[in-house]
Amino acid sequence: MFNAAQFPNFVKIAALATVGIVGFMQPAAAVCQLVAENAPFAPVRVKTALAPHEIQIRYIGHSTFEIETPQGVRVATDYNDSVRPAQPPTVATMNGAHSTHYSLMPDPEIKHVLPGWNKDGGPIDHDLIVKDLRVRNIQTNIRGWDGESRRLGNSIFVFEVADLCIAHLGHLHHRLTQEDLTRLGQIDIVFAAIDNSSTLRLESLIDVLSAISPAMVIPMHFHFHGALEAFMARATSEGYEIKMAKDPQLIISRQQLPIQKTAYIMMPGGS
Incomplete structure (x- = not known):
């Protein structure tokens, strides 16, 4: 269980019981009520610089992705002590399910550490703007090991x-x-746990994805044997096109979102 008293670096954690930090610079360039301008899906291989309309997604492993923005802000999701990006991110988000989803000793170079739960119970609300990125959260319930x-x-x-x-x-x-x-x-892109065991069962997950209706689903958390194959089969039956990535990183823009809803399968290994 998360215990903030164990590490002083969590003075950087954004507002454990209040609305999160708001950075300065300029507002993020997305509004989640926008509808995608569909175009043929053409994933791009990694390159050295991003255009103003592009982002880069790297699948580090388990539930950790690194998102890089045009202005160089980097986010690590479910930042933990086992699977990390090679360099400290600008923003680290964490969840309290178990130790592969949070860190007790986040790198002190991380400017913004955002836990997805309040160690004292009750709500925690983040709404953080860093340069061209906005990060916010919606809390849900969870089951303990008991x-x-x-x-x-x-x-x-x-x-x-x-x-x-x-x-x-x-x-x-x-x-x-x-x-x-x-x-x-x-929502345009969803990172979804597809283990079919410790998180949502597959049928419930498909219902959630149908309700959100993103253009792309990128699976994660598929460490259980057969989980990825089961998800691909079920997603295909629901009309998803299955795309197998050649690399653990993807550069994409709104204009490149697929016309047909797509499950984009990335193998861990980004850095």
Whole structure:
């Protein structure tokens, strides 16, 4: 269980019981109510610089992705002590399910550490702007190892940048309410745990994805044997096009979002 008293670096954690930090510079360039301008899906291989309308996504492993913005802001999702990007991110989001989703000793160079749960219980609300990125959260409930429900123990983090809206579902354990969906808004890309075991069961996950209706789903958390194959088969039956990535990184823009809803399968290994 998370214990902030164990590490003083968490003075950097954004507002454990209040609205999160707001950085300065300029507002993020995405509004989640925008609808994608569909075009043929053409994923781009990694390159040295991003255009103003592009983002780069790297799949580090487990539930950790690194998102890089045109202005060089880097986010690590479910930042933990086992699977990390090679360089400290600008922003680290974490969830409290278990130790592969949070860190007790985040790198002191991380400027913004955002836990998805309040160690004292109750709500925690983040709304952070750093240069061209906005990060906000929607809390959901979670199950403990004892099977008991832990209210507000998980957060869906939403990243708004370059006219794209990306949601990391975290360690989601239940279907979303209409209020949750309204707060999410229009989401273009979803990072979804597909283990079919410790998070949502596959049928419930498909229901959640149908309700969110993103253009792209990027699976994560598929460490259980057969989980990825089961998800691909079920997604295909729901009309998803399956795309297998050649690399653990992707450069994409709003104009490159697929016309047909797509499950984009990335193997861990980004850095």
